[in-house]
Every structure is written in C-alpha cells, then in structure tokens.
Amino acid sequence: MANFEHGDFHARIVGSFASQGAMTMIGAELTRISHGVVEIELPFDTKLTQQHGILHAGVIATGLETACTYAAYTMIDTDASLLTIEFKVNLMSPGRGSRFLFRGEVTRPGTNIIVTDGRGYAVGDGPAKLIASMSGTAMVVRDREGFQD
Amino acid sequence: MANFEHGDFHARIVGSFASQGAMTMIGAELTRISHGVVEIELPFDTKLTQQHGILHAGVIATGLETACTYAAYTMIDTDASLLTIEFKVNLMSPGRGSRFLFRGEVTRPGTNIIVTDGRGYAVGDGPAKLIASMSGTAMVVRDREGFQD
Amino acid sequence: MANFEHGDFHARIVGSFASQGAMTMIGAELTRISHGVVEIELPFDTKLTQQHGILHAGVIATGLETACTYAAYTMIDTDASLLTIEFKVNLMSPGRGSRFLFRGEVTRPGTNIIVTDGRGYAVGDGPAKLIASMSGTAMVVRDREGFQD
Amino acid sequence: MANFEHGDFHARIVGSFASQGAMTMIGAELTRISHGVVEIELPFDTKLTQQHGILHAGVIATGLETACTYAAYTMIDTDASLLTIEFKVNLMSPGRGSRFLFRGEVTRPGTNIIVTDGRGYAVGDGPAKLIASMSGTAMVVRDREGFQD
Secondary structure, eight states, X not given: OOOOOHHHHHHHHHXXXXXXXXXXXXXXXXXXXXXXXXXXXXXXXXXXXXXXXXXXHHHHHHHHHHHHHHHHHTTSOTTOEEEEEEEEEEEOSOOOSSEEEEEEEEEEOOSSEEEEEEEEEEESSSOOEEEEEEEEEEEEESTTTTTTO | OOOOOHHHXXXXXXXXHHTOHHHXXXXXXXXXXXXXXXXXXXXXXXXXXXXXXXXXXXXHHHHHHHHHHHHHHTTSOTTXXXXXXXXXXXXXXXXXXXXXXXXXXEEEOOSSEEEEEEEEEEESSSOOEEEEEEEEEEEEESTTTTTTO | OOOOOHHHHHHHHHHHHHTOHHHHHHTOEEEEEETTEEEEXXXXXXXXXXXXXXXXHHHHHHHHHHXXXXXHHTTSOTTOEEXXXXXXXXXXXXXXXXXXXXXXXXXXXXXXEEEEEEEEEEESSSOOEEEEEEEEEEEEESTTTTTTO | OOOOOHHHHHHHHHXXXXXXXXXXXXXXXXXXXXXXXXXXXXXXXXXGBOTTSSBOHHHHHHHHHHHHHHHHXXXXXXXXXXXXXXXXXXXXXXXXXXXXXXXXXXXXXXXSEEEEEEEEEEESSSOXXXXXXXXXXXXXXXXXXXXXX
C-alpha cells in the first residue's frame, strides 16, 4: 500500500525536482507539496517565449506536466515510480504576466494508472488568470518493468 | 486564399523561429520547411532532462508543438496568424539519445481551424526511434480578433 | 453579448436535445440545465455495452460530449451555434452500474472558443463512482461561417 | 510473446465484436481485420444524429474507439485483454454522408501500453472525406489485474 506520510513523498519530490535539468533551465521552483496536489512557480523570462513574446506553449506544458507528475508521486509507494503515458493541454489565455503558477492534482489514484488534472495561471498584482489546463495519465511502474518496454 | 509560394512562408517561419526565446533556450534548429511539413531538431543536453536523466516530456511537447504550429503556418495567408488551442502528446519510449527530431504535419487544413499531427524521434547512429506523437489544433486569427478573447 | 437569461438557453437546449436521434437511441434524458452546467442521465441497458458487458467507452463519450456541448450552449448568444472541435476522454473505472450521470461544465467561456470539462459517474444505491472525465473544445459559429470550412 | 497468426485474433475479434450491444445498436459491421489494422463501417441512420442531423460526435468516437481497440487486440497474447485508458478525438468535417468508415491502427505496440491512431471517413459515391481522427491509449491486462483497480 502507498505510504501517505508527508515526510516520505516530500523529501522524495524535493530531491527529484532538484535533479531535473529542465526545471533549472526554465527557472521553476516547487512551492507546494501536499497529498495529491503539487504546485510549481516560475517568473517570466524572455528565454521562455514563443514568437509573440508570451510564454511558450511548451513551457506551459512543462510546468503542468511536472506539477501533475509530482502530484501523482504523492500517492504511490516509495519503491514505485511513474511513467507519463500521455497528457493534453488546452491553452485558454495568452501566457502573459510576471509570474506563473502550475497546479497538478490527482483526479483518480490507482494501483496501475493515475489520472491527473492541472491548471496554469498567470499570477501578479491582480487576480490570478487561468491560462491553461491539462489532463494527464501516468503508469505506476514497479521493478522498472515498464522501462524496458 | 492562402499563398502557397515557398518563399513566403519560408522566410516568415525562419524569422518567427529566430524570435522564439524558447527555441534558443532548448538549442533547437529548424531543419525542414515544406508545404504542410516542418521539422525541428535538437541535440541532447543535460539541461533538458527530467529526473531520470532523459528528455523532459515538456521539452518533447515544446518541440512537437513548435513543429506542428509552423507546419500550419505554411498553409495560411501571410496576413493571418495562428493560436494553438490545444494539443495532446503520447509518450511512447524514453527520450534517450544524442539527438532528437520533431516533425509536424498538417492533417486537416482549414479557413478557421487547422489540425496537425506530430512525431518525435530519437535519432543517432541506428534507425530513428519513435518517442512521442502529438495531435493538435490551431485557430487561424485575422485582425488579431482571437487575441483579445 | 451573450444573453444569460435562464429561459432562453433552457428552451433552446431542451428543444435541441429532443431533436438528437442519438439521445433517444441511448435512452438519455436531460436532468439539469443551469448557467455553465448541464447534466444528462441514462439507465444501463445491454444495448449500450462493449464486449465485457459494461458501458461502451463510446457511449460514455456520447454522454460527456453532449453534456459539455450543452453546458457551452448556456453561454453563447441565441443566434450563435457551436461546433465541437475536439475532446479527450479518460476512462477511470469500468462503466458498471444501473444508472449513469454525465455532467458538463464550462471551464473557460469565450467569444470564439469555449473550453469544457465533463465527469461521468455510475450512480445507484451507494455513493456515485467516477468512471470517466472529459476535456473538450468548441468553436462558436455565427452566420454558420464555420460550417462550410 | 504475442501470437500473430491471423486465425487467432481474427476469430477472437469477430466473436468479441458480435458480443457488443453497442455495435448492434449503431448498426456497425467489421469490414477489415489485419495485423495492426481494423476497420468498422456503418450506414447513416437518423437514430445516430445530433441536433443538426449529422452523425453525433459520440457515435464517431464509438466507431473510432472500437476500431482502435480491435487493432490493438491483433497485437496481444490471446490470454491477455485490453483496457482503454484514454482517447482524444478531433472532429474535422461534419459527419454527413450515406456511409462511414472508421479505421484503427496501432502506432506503438508494447507489452504494457499500446498507442493507436484512428481515422473516420464519410464514404459514398465520391472520394472518402476525412471527418475525424483519434489518438488513444490502451493498457494490456493479464490475469485481469487491471480490472479490480
């Protein structure tokens, strides 16, 4: 059974996040880790832009996919791992702002398959603006049996 | 009607690609621009990794979404622009390799909506290995009427 | 601007739903119409099954897509119409039960594009069981300009 | 290892298809079963319509999801089964015509996860018209370990 003690998944996720080159590259930081919910934030930077000067859809996907995957990590055994199978992103407003927040939540935990949903927001002085949503699926892998697939 | 002369969209896409901070950040280059098909390539780099040291799913999404969007740009009027509405990525094999290629293709052109499909490959000495697929939707915008939405 | 008076969209949706051959075929009925939220219910029937005797994924998609589309109809002008562009369904538990409920909600209203999310449940004597989720995109069409695309 | 002899999966799929209430309900028939590719066809019928009198998006999803699932069945062991995890449908043209064909193909076979792509066409006197595409994911289940999830 999954071990839901906070300390376990918290340390694991912090260490895992720190090992991701991509998180350093985009300037992201972990700002919330709780059971079934993880948040990541990053400041706007011109290196993250697409051709209109706003946040690249791929950077939005990177933030959402990472938040959702770590949300799923809070609900698996410490000897298990996760493979993202697929995800879908809807872009709802231009990624314009000084700072962005990506929240991942577990919609459906499971022994084999975990379904997550994510929301991305432009945050700043005013109210947060919803810029994107994600729906994703991860497979729980034990003994790395999924990796040699 | 859309102008399909090669020179038009070729120069536009080259210029647009060069203006993307995110493409510079991930080290991507345009390697093919033809009517309805665009390819992007990038070398492996540890800055692009997730926690297992392989290409981050978000970087894969970035490459696929960009290739698909520019494939759609080859099929619109030069005074029109595109907004990506949504995309879905399936991850099929770990993003392990020395170099990656992302191909975007237009599946369904249209006056208002363009549907694209993309494939991502790990390329190296041996045969290319399919690592991911994408299916995406873009909206054609004129007079930027979609941007104030 | 959209007219949000209840009577307008309520009558329109009831009439539209009644004209759908597919809703009669699967035995569905409208059970809730409110601003931004529509629910559809249907009893289990062996005619709706896949090979394992449970609700067919396509029937689940039919219920979710219809609920989401009508949720979007509550937020557009009465002279506008909607085209579903795409939707994605996650199947989370087998569609087993005596009755099913599909709820569609508008996540992001818009002048051109409306994003919806849906949830499907098996409902019966005990607590409702989440069987599926949907995320979908519809395009608002006026003067039917999207139909000749 | 999967047994790819034609007779095995052919008989299995024919029997499975015949047991689906939903296939009888929509009037579908299997018209092609080959290794990695399955096709389903159905005639237009007013019982299959949405409010504009064209094929309901859910019926399109039903045809695509079934064709894709059986395409995946051609590539698994005879003692294994499949669970559809998720699928995404893009609607590209109105489902108008006298007859429809849904083709499912395996894009990525696998021991645990199979990725499929589908295309839906309106077929009649003239050339086939692409009306929809699907991308889907199925999980291979043995000893029904996925079903109790």
